[in-house]
Amino acid sequence: MLIGIYSSWLVLVSLFVAMFASYTALDMAGRITASQTRFAACSWLGGGSFAMGLGIWSMHFIGMLAYKLPVPMGYDVRITSLSLLIAIASSGFALWLVSQNELSWRRLGAGAVLMGSGVAAMHYTGMAAMRMSPGIQYTPWLFALSIFIAIGASGAALWIAFHLRRHSSRVRLLRAGAAIVMGIAIAGMHYTGMAAAHFPTGSACGAAHAGADHGWLAILVTISTLGCLSVTLMISVLDLRLESRTAVLSTSLASANEELTYLALHDNLTKLPNRLLLEDRLNQAVQTAKRKNTRFSLMFVDLDGFKCVNDAYGHHIGDALLAEVALRILTNIRSSDTLARMGGDEFVLLTQAHDPADVAGIGEKLLTVIRRPYEIDGHDCMVSASIGISIFDGDDQHQNELLMNADAAMYHAKSLGGDRYCFFEPSMNANAQQQMQLLRDLRLALERREFLLLYQPKFDALTMALTGVEALLRWQHPERGMVPPDQFIPAAEKAGLIVPIGEWVLDEACRQMALWRNAVEADWTVAVNLSAVQFAHSGLTQLVAATLARHALEPRYLVLEVTESTAMRDVDSSMTILRQLTEMGVHISIDDFGTGYSSLLYLKRFPASELKIDRGFVRDLARDTEDAAIISAIVALGRTLNLNIVAEGVETSVQQEFLTRLGCTSLQGYLLGRPVGPDLITEPVPQLTSTGEESSPRGLSLCR
Template identity: 45%
Template sequence: MDGFAELAALFRTTMDAAQVGIFVLQERLFKYVNASFCRRIGFDAAELIGRMGPLQLVAPGHHPMLLELLQSGVQGFTGQQFELEVICKDGSAFPAMILSSTTQLDGQPALVGTVLDISAQKAAERRIRELADYDVLTGLPNRRLLRDRFAQLLAAAEREQSEIALVFLDLDHFKRVNDSLGHSLGDELLCQVALRLDAAVRRVDTLARLGGDEFILALPATHTSGAADVARRLLEAFIQPFEVGGHELTITPSLGISLYPRDGLDLETLLKNADTAMYKAKEQGRNAFQFYDSAMNTATLERLLMESNLRRAVSQQEFVLHYQPLVSLESGLIIGVEALIRWQHPDLGLIMPDRFIHVAEETGLINSIGDWVLCEACRQAQAWCDAGLPALTMAVNVAPVQFRQSGFVAVVAGALAASGLEAGQLELEVTERTVMHDADINLGTLSALHRMGVELSLDDFGTGYSSLAYLKRFPVGKLKIDRSFISDLETDADDRAIASTIVSMGRNLRLTVLAEGVETVEQLSLLRKMGCDMAQGYLFSRPLPAEQVTDLLRRQPFLQKEL
């Protein structure tokens, strides 16, 4: 009995010292709770044990899910993990991650589980989303949020066969304000401009700031005459002078307008055309608006020629891969490369992917191009192994359309089999938006790839809308910090905050974190101080043909080198 008493005392001491809440459930009532559990929710153990159950500690809306999970536990399913909002004795609530497993107590089924307060993680997640989606100065949506909202407008316009007007607004001679009165007053003027513009548009419209003195308005269900009315109203909003820092300033805007679907089928095209029209308005005297006219440039002709040439390129195999090193920040060792496609056009020379990938996606050619990239990247990685070089990670971008095609897992398996490459050396990069679109369906694809041994990376992290819950469910091993957060890392405190938060989140979730677009020693130094694991960018190397990368892999020029 003495030995049993000692073990019981040791168990109680250990459980009470734990920093997470621990509980045992049987017949939907608490049979044991540790001190940490009680402290967090405010109940004494005597109030809980044998008297209360989990249904009394969560909001009624969670009851169906909780009952289902409890039933699963009774039936022997282990490793249940889920998020709930736990209600404390004082009525306050906090988000919690629950992990439970089945056990036996007095010969009867029971559940043992832990409760982890994830309030800090949720706050960090909200902060990332806030910093990523809104302009810090004016509070307006930024380009990333504009892109999200415009995607929704496009989907509605396609369903309803309606138009969208996109207005590109630029302040005339704004540089003179900054030069004469200083940037702080210039910023104050921008905030006042944002307020006036916001008051002049409808609730359904989206007003965003691109940066500097450029503003964008997306107007759903708006045709030519309606867009002209809005433009006139916006011009009138600038008639009254602005009071800034004791100065009365009169400033005017120039506006360019493009219309979906007449002037473009995607945001970037419509932005480009509206920008072209805005400069035409400036040429005609400023303080005016101008509709885009296809005669202003040859975009439509270029698009048709691009599609035709792209189809020929697929059949003639005119594509090549360049590779950019992925460098360990701890050792300086090149431990992987990212495969990046280039189009070796017979007349125009080397064409970058940003000029043709969107056309490939729109025309359905992206699947055959993407399949070729996978096979060629795997072949090259195996060729380096056969040449006696150490095994390295081959990272390959996967387009959303390609990822969602039926049979994608089989395509990956075929590329590995044909090349002989170990599955663990292949890393597929998918964006947040790709995996979060029909997340539950995509989880099946990701899980199948993971079971094959293929590594998975979340590209452009911080620009989409993934949640911690999904991050824990998806078998992702790496987060790539989007280059938009790295480019101004030395000067932009918000970008530093986002990057540091992502690095910390990755560390807490036991994920590798890689920074894209590293171009300066200062950026590299900051990333090292944050504890970032890996980096890629022009500071190390531009994307290079395979033979030049072979030389880099042999020399390892960044090994133990202070950049």
């Protein structure tokens, strides 16, 4: 027998190639399974089959090249190519098998036999490529053992590849360990087969001259195989990274789309459904009610006094209050009901309750929970609610009609003073339409310059000299004519328009006062009323300073009138604002004095220069001794605090004489002068009595 020897470095190279091929095979199995399309899976199966087959075949071929006999060696190219094709086919079958969803023990056994037989066929076909003469003799038990090892190694490889095909945080480390085991098993099969081969003395290699040269073939096969496996593995890694990034991007896009969808259908502040989602659910409720002949209710909830809180403490407090109101309502309704925020301080509740008694119970419960005090960021806040209710009666009602009816009922509840609920009645629609039209017109009134100021004079009670005028806002509507303030001021406060309107009033009054100062050197003052919302606005002092500077008007010619109840609403805040205005040089007047609940302790601290006695005390002065006593007390209090006392609503000579005798500083009323345009303001003309003596003036002279 011819005795052969092994080249140690080629044996090591063959073992490394076996491990590298095993790792590549495991990675290919994972890429096939992770493919999103059938084309991608087929592409990875074809490429993986070639790379894995080439790697196994190369290990076998390098192992054969590592074995040297004392005779010239060579390999038949056609038979060698056939062994490569067998390796590729076996690898393709293995990758296809492990890419299936399931790998039962029966399928694993059959696959191990088929793949092991293919690997063995590859090996012994490759041995036949030497075309030895006489032929190679094999030891039967070693030959059988090599086939058994091939089948066992194939089974282990299939089982490992199937369970390591999914990507995880430790999969590459596990694949590396499995590749070492698989590489050793494959090499073990090869060298067992080689140990089974015996070459009789005198054997000659028929392919020594016709086949490929033994010397350079080992290097060429090693470099080609490692290059092919490396490129395949690199492509796999890059594709995996691209796929991972695509998956992350896809997940991010899906999450972003989901978030955008949520934001499109929900209110960002309260997380409640918004108008869009409410309309969809309302439409579904209408369709379901018509199909099943059932009924449901819609409740329109609008907060009373929210704008005052929002303007007094800032939008962050207002937002927190809205969120708390939403939470209170949610905890007091059924999970099947839908609560939506329409915007601002308006909410809509869609409930399956339809019996009037049940719906009224829900309305009463909501009123109770909403009116309870709130503590927001250290501030005590109070709001109530006006609730309008419409019930779907099964007729051909549209969802917009239901909303309009509930809205009309809500406006009716608000017109009755708020903090109540009202069921819709057909007569409410006309009033609601009028209110909505009024709000629309009011929003355009500033832009169209429909507002104007009239000025009512104030006179010194003793000398009847003109001491000042009070600016009174009027709205000259192009169709309705002169709209009374008590009709549009509440609407302006509700719509949030009172602040810009108040800014216009202040600007116009200061502008006119500056004209009077320049034209006739007027030494009187102009008084401007501040609403509660305007007084609580954070930029009031800056607004006043900027307006005075814009018209070059000295602050001492401006009087700001604040009602007693407004000043007492938040005493500490009022003190700060009034002190800032006083330090600026502006005069402060406490309007409607005597109608609120003032504390003398706070009153003496207010930096006011004037008290205005409410016209309600003056009206019945001649008949009501209690009113006279109250006015006397107010005058005495004003003198003690060194304040000017102004009585408004003077309409008779008896009232004038009584107020003058009590000690009022100034008088104002229709007896002395009605509100007129700025061009009609001048000094009063004394009236002569029948005796020729001057009497109190009966009005203003009109300059035409």
